[in-house]
Amino acid sequence: MTNHGANAAAGTIGIHDLSFATTQFVLPHTELARYNGTDIGKYHIGIGQQAMSVPAVDEDIVTMAAAAAAPVIARHGTDGIRTVVFATESSIDQAKAAGVYVHTLLGLPTSTRVVELKQACYAGTAALQFALGLVHRDPTQRILVIASDVSKYDADSPGEATQGAAAVAMLVSADPALLHIEEPSGLFTADVMDFWRPNYRETALVDGQESISAYLQAVEGAWKDYGEQGGRALGEFHAICYHQPFTKMAHKAHRHLLRCCGEDTDEAVVDRVLGRTTAYNAVVGNSYTASVYLGLAALLDETDEDLTGRPIGFLSYGSGSVAEFFAGTVVPGYHAHLRTAAHREAVDRRQTVDYPAYRELRDNSLPADGGDHMLPAQTGGPYRLAGTSGHKRLYEPR
Numbered sequence: 001m002t003n004h005g006a007n008a009a010a011g012t013i014g015i016h017d018l019s020f021a022t023t024q025f026v027l028p029h030t031e032l033a034r035y036n037g038t039d040i041g042k043y044h045i046g047i048g049q050q051a052m053s054v055p056a057v058d059e060d061i062v063t064m065a066a067a068a069a070a071p072v073i074a075r076h077g078t079d080g081i082r083t084v085v086f087a088t089e090s091s092i093d094q095a096k097a098a099g100v101y102v103h104t105l106l107g108l109p110t111s112t113r114v115v116e117l118k119q120a121c122y123a124g125t126a127a128l129q130f131a132l133g134l135v136h137r138d139p140t141q142r143i144l145v146i147a148s149d150v151s152k153y154d155a156d157s158p159g160e161a162t163q164g165a166a167a168v169a170m171l172v173s174a175d176p177a178l179l180h181i182e183e184p185s186g187l188f189t190a191d192v193m194d195f196w197r198p199n200y201r202e203t204a205l206v207d208g209q210e211s212i213s214a215y216l217q218a219v220e221g222a223w224k225d226y227g228e229q230g231g232r233a234l235g236e237f238h239a240i241c242y243h244q245p246f247t248k249m250a251h252k253a254h255r256h257l258l259r260c261c262g263e264d265t266d267e268a269v270v271d272r273v274l275g276r277t278t279a280y281n282a283v284v285g286n287s288y289t290a291s292v293y294l295g296l297a298a299l300l301d302e303t304d305e306d307l308t309g310r311p312i313g314f315l316s317y318g319s320g321s322v323a324e325f326f327a328g329t330v331v332p333g334y335h336a337h338l339r340t341a342a343h344r345e346a347v348d349r350r351q352t353v354d355y356p357a358y359r360e361l362r363d364n365s366l367p368a369d370g371g372d373h374m375l376p377a378q379t380g381g382p383y384r385l386a387g388t389s390g391h392k393r394l395y396e397p398r
């Protein structure tokens with residue numbers, strides 16, 4: 001029995017608006033390859049990456065999040081927004097939710113609950129699912145879901161080529177303009193140490209090959225549960241948005257899923273289902289919690305054909321590990337609500353840096369002495385981290 005029409009009883013709920021932001025700077029993989037002597041084919045073909053976003057010294061998960069969410073608030077106002085759920089793996093504080101800073105920068109009402117969620121790259125999907133539940137309970141409410149991350153591995157490690165940074169803001173509501181999200185979800189959790197970041201570290205630790213196997217195992221597990229919960233058949237999906245730490249991972253994941261389903265694993269079949277979902281991730285890099293939703297943005301923005309009514313699959317994976325497979329259908333008229341020009345501008349306006357400049361930016365860290373430290377103005381984005389004082393981060397509109 002299928003129950004993927006179950007939302008209909010409560011009215012359709014899903015993504016009403018979607019906006020993303022990224023950083024001021026970008027490092028092309030040609031530049032990384034030139035520095036470390038790697039054949040560029042490994043980056044362009046082997047991992048499927050062209051470039052990665054690099055934050056300015058006055059950019060972080062809060063400034064990117066506010067930049068992503070500001071156009072959503074400008075278009076829809078704050079009425080009915082009573083919850084902000086902020087998902088991140090690269091949290092800036094052990095106690096305070098990063099979303100509280102965003103709440104202030106955006107001038108949201110005090111009558112709002114704000115919370116931060118964590119489970120590696122999966123947390124953006126947890127935030128989305130929590131938002132769907134809240135709207136189901138009260139369809140007059142709209143929930144601001146934000147996923148924002150800076151992906152950082154040790155310099156000169158294999159992970160360095162899979163860094164990146166971006167934030168996605170989504171407004172979740174009843175009668176959404178972009179995507180109805182369906183029930184059910186397929187879920188999977190397994191305790192593995194494939195990628196993690198102890199509180200005392202700025203960079204993630206990773207067992208690269210183990211992380212790829214863990215991801216594929218999670219795809220299989222989440223898909224199996226999705227089927228058992230009455231989900232759609234694989235052939236019904238027009239496209240699938242995968243979590244993309246590097247875009248080749250989406251190819252590996254879909255090939256694995258086809259193999260699990262006993263289907264043909266031809267590269268042409270894989271390409272057809274991935275479609276344009278990798279377009280932004282290939283030039284932005286890994287944005288952890290935001291990655292799968294950059295995949296959705298790319299699909300909607302960059303696909304020429306009309307996607308109305310098409311079922312889209314989502315596979316969200318967070319190391320450690322938790323995964324979820326779910327589906328949505330594209331809403332009639334969605335095209336009028338896209339932010340294609342702004343998204344392309346966010347990617348195109350980045351300034352290219354060479355390897356030494358990138359190293360200087362990535363090695364920069366905030367002083368931990370509690371003194372007053374003002375930061376130079378580098379970002380061209382709408383918000384900046386002005387500095388720190390008394391161990392407090394100071395944000396301001398630019």
Ligand code: CAA
Pocket residue numbers: 039040041042043045046047121158159160161162194195206207208209211212215243244245246249286288317318319
């Ligand atoms: N031309 C074309 N292809 C080439 C090539 C060349 N000249 N040289 C190498 N390649 C290919 C290799 O054959 C390989 O392809 P396959 O995977 O299809 O076999 C690919 O390029 C990568 O080569 P290696 O496996 O040798 O690369 P590596 O050991 O340097 O590491 C990595 C790659 C494991 C992804 C590493 O970048 C890493 O650890 N990244 C961080 C972890 C990560 O992203 N894991 C993904 C799953 S975990 C997750 O999804 C959560 C998350 O966001 C972190």
